[in-house]
Amino acid sequence: MEILIPTPKDFSFKRTAISHGWSELPPFEIDSKNWTLTRVIALDDRAFTATITHTRRTVKINVPGKASRRALEKIERDTRHMLRLDDDMGEFYRLISNDADFQWVETEGAGRLLRSPTVFEDLVKTICTTNCSWSLTDKMARSLVGALGRESNDRRRAFPTAEDMASQPEKFYRDEVRSGYRAPYLKELAERVASGELDVESWLTSDKSTSELKREMKRVKGVGDYAAENLLKLVGRYEGLALDSWVRAKFARLHNGGRAAKDKKIEQYYSRFGHWRGLALWCDMTRDWMKDGLSSF
DNA sequence: GCGTCCAGGTCTACC
């Protein structure tokens, strides 16, 4: 079955698909030769593999086999959410159009950051990016999906729900997922979300100030400044820079003659972009990703 | 193959 979604004029499928490392983590899969993004989407007790492509200002989603109308609506809704098709980039593009070093962002349709269908998945994956190599993050995500995700018709697996994760003992996260000291954090998070005590999906529409929302995010064990600011970007707030060692090193190469720069200097550099500064920084850091392909991540 | 060192971000205890 096929779903077609018209896309905004300023949307770039390629730039969005490779906007950050999420497209390489299951249940995403990216084929950057044929520019196909595959994603397993869970619905109640079933899961569907959606193959997403883009031609002539239209996103095309292919879902093998039969799917109910409700399932197709969910797949469309999730795809719009993941690809940020409803985000209005106008204000950001107008702001950066005055800056010669950033005009490429609008020309190339960059700035939409790929995200998961749920904040819960983005939160779990963000915790799995902290204090470790990308290969370990990949391993943790693969273990979670492989062990707990619901199987789709082509035997791929979806990302586990909070309930799926809450049902596992801490030992599972330590021994199977290899999440180390993060094991109790993942277990506690899943239990809090599954019980309804913590509603992380509400962060998408929260009317709290960004600093209040950041404080709330940091109350989740394993979420510090970097993780909270990364999550804020994924819920559409770009005031935080989410500085980690990779960003600091890249800034040093691009703008500081290869020497380490103080965080204050990095903050100063992007301050001209106001509440869009976090997005401006990320576009700046990833400008060469289209040239270098995904291997540069 | 084994042991050691290091990078990575957050938490906790302490000042």
Added chain:
DNA sequence: GGTAGACCTGGACGC
């Protein structure tokens, strides 16, 4: 509020 040390894994390196 700031800081030091612990947390845990995988990779690099030397033997």
